[in-house]
Structures are given as C-alpha cells and as structure tokens.
Amino acid sequence: MAREQAGVCAEGNLHGLYLLFDCHEGSEAAIRSQLAEISHYLDEASEQYCEVAFSGFIAIGANYWSQLYGDTGPALLRPFPSLGCDDRHAPANPYDLFIHIRCDRADINHLVGNEICLMLEDLATIVEQVNGFRYLDSRDLTGFVDGTENPKGIHRQKVALVGEEDSEFRGGSYIHIQRYRHDLKKWNQLKVKNQEDIIGRTKEDNQEYTSFNKPKTSHIRRAAIKDGNGKSLEILRQSMPYGDMQEQGLFFISCCSTPNNFELMLQSMIMSDHKGHYDHLLDFTQAISGAAFFAPSMTFLAHHA
Numbered sequence: 001m002a003r004e005q006a007g008v009c010a011e012g013n014l015h016g017l018y019l020l021f022d023c024h025e026g027s028e029a030a031i032r033s034q035l036a037e038i039s040h041y042l043d044e045a046s047e048q049y050c051e052v053a054f055s056g057f058i059a060i061g062a063n064y065w066s067q068l069y070g071d072t073g074p075a076l077l078r079p080f081p082s083l084g085c086d087d088r089h090a091p092a093n094p095y096d097l098f099i100h101i102r103c104d105r106a107d108i109n110h111l112v113g114n115e116i117c118l119m120l121e122d123l124a125t126i127v128e129q130v131n132g133f134r135y136l137d138s139r140d141l142t143g144f145v146d147g148t149e150n151p152k153g154i155h156r157q158k159v160a161l162v163g164e165e166d167s168e169f170r171g172g173s174y175i176h177i178q179r180y181r182h183d184l185k186k187w188n189q190l191k192v193k194n195q196e197d198i199i200g201r202t203k204e205d206n207q208e209y210t211s212f213n214k215p216k217t218s219h220i221r222r223a224a225i226k227d228g229n230g231k232s233l234e235i236l237r238q239s240m241p242y243g244d245m246q247e248q249g250l251f252f253i254s255c256c257s258t259p260n261n262f263e264l265m266l267q268s269m270i271m272s273d274h275k276g277h278y279d280h281l282l283d284f285t286q287a288i289s290g291a292a293f294f295a296p297s298m299t300f301l302a303h304h305a
C-alpha cells in the first residue's frame, strides 16, 4: 500500500515555506537517496511537531523526472503549460525540486528548511524561497476568503492523489505552482462591489453570487470547470499569501490526481472565449513564475533511493 506524503492533503496552516532547487548534473544517485532521507525526516518532524500541525512534501520537476528516475514516470507528467493572451501570461520555470514545508510556527519551518538545505548541500542550488502566511481569516491579500470551495475531509485525498489508474504512482500527486504578484494599489482603488463582481463572491461575508448574477468574467466562473457530463473538475488548492511591503501576492499551489484540471482552469482564466471573456482578476495580478511537478508517495521515494 503506497503511503502518500502528508503535506499534500494536509489542512491549512498558519505558515508555509516553499523551497525551489536546481539540481547539479551527475548527482542523481545521491539526490535519490537524499530525497528518501528528507521524506523520512519530514515524516519524523510531523510527529515531533504535531502540536503545530507540521507536514511537508517533496515534488520532482516535470522536466527533471526522467533524469532522476529514468523513463518510467507518472503517466500524465508533462511540463507546465506556458500560456499567454494579450497582456496575460503564465510563465514556466523548469525548477528541478519543490519542497513544501508547513506548520503553525514560522521558526519550526525555518529550522526544518535549514536541515533540508544541509541535506542537499553540494547536490542542489536553491533558486527561490518564499514564506507563505495566513492572512486574517484565511483571506488572500485582495481581502477575499480563499479556499472556501476546496474539497473537504476524505474527498481531499480523492481529488489530490493518483489512484489505481496508474498503480505504480498511486498515492502521488500532480503539483502546479504559480507565484502571483498583485497590483494592490490598482485593486484597492476599485469599489468593493466591483471587486466582488471580479471574484464572484461577496467580500465581507464570503457569499457566492447566484449563477444568474455571476459575471462570465468572474474568477470563480472561469475557474469552475465541468467535464462533458456536467461533473465538476476539482483541484486541491494549498495556496497562501506571501510577500513584503514591496512585492506581495499569492503563492498558488494545486494538487491533483491529474494535471488536466489545473491546465483547463488556467486556460479558461487566461484565454479569451469567443465572446472575449477572460478572468478579470488577471487585470490586477500577474504570474511571475510557474512550474509543474509530481510529488511521489513516500513508498516510491524509499524504493527508489
């Protein structure tokens, strides 16, 4: 039975630490073995720091997978779809590794992050690191509650984890990240009603607009995608606000049993439909980076050390 990495489906925390690495060529064997060690270490840390709900996961870049584990990979693993339409862009960065560390204390995340960097010393170079934090009552920095329609309870596993359809990779998850930088000055000049029309929910009390009132350009209209049978396509979002007084926004994270759902949502947000509708939230925020990964089960990491 494949054991998933606990951080993939974990409930929200107060703090997140996101570490992105490029791996040194020729170090693959040592990296495989260290990744198994790190996943074991994260597992131990979740016991040691259980009172602050510690968890984490390791994800391997879509462009790096075959170099690390050979040609047999998760059936649907592919590079991040770099999309663009008018001035809306989703840049792609071929990061090799993403390590997600999270709990309710920023100092514990920092301590674990330092340990992990030591374990990868001489094997990989850290290329981006971001601290995420809970803002107010789980709001994005736009002031809107984020995560309301996320899958709940055991349904999180169903949405986020690969099942029997790809048995060797069972318990793993397709991960997409995007670091969005908000133009809060521009956003905060809007009237609250205009902001609400852009999100498709009310701001203060987080009520969803009726489908009649929900603009076709609202974020939740563009992101809520259905398949041919009218069934909702879902992702598990593990995003958090990040930043400082100079640059701030959302570190978006999607975990899913397939890359298709994220790709279709992103496409619907960015690309105009035949009537020119796109996600108007993108007039106030810009993706600065983006990448696709696979977070294998702990069992896979241990077996391929």
Ligand code: HEM
Binding pocket: 140, 142, 144, 145, 146, 147, 148, 149, 150, 178, 180, 199, 201, 219, 220, 223, 224, 235, 250, 252, 254, 262, 263, 265, 266, 285
């Ligand atoms: C700056 C970037 C983003 C911000 C600030 C943002 C914010 C929000 C907010 C406030 C909601 C409504 C509450 C909720 O259900 O969580 C929401 C819903 C949602 N977002 Fe985003 N989001 C961002 C990017 C994305 C991206 C890139 C995707 C996927 C590609 C996405 C997918 C979704 C989905 C699936 C929902 C739920 C829709 C529903 O069924 O009602 N979001 N987002």
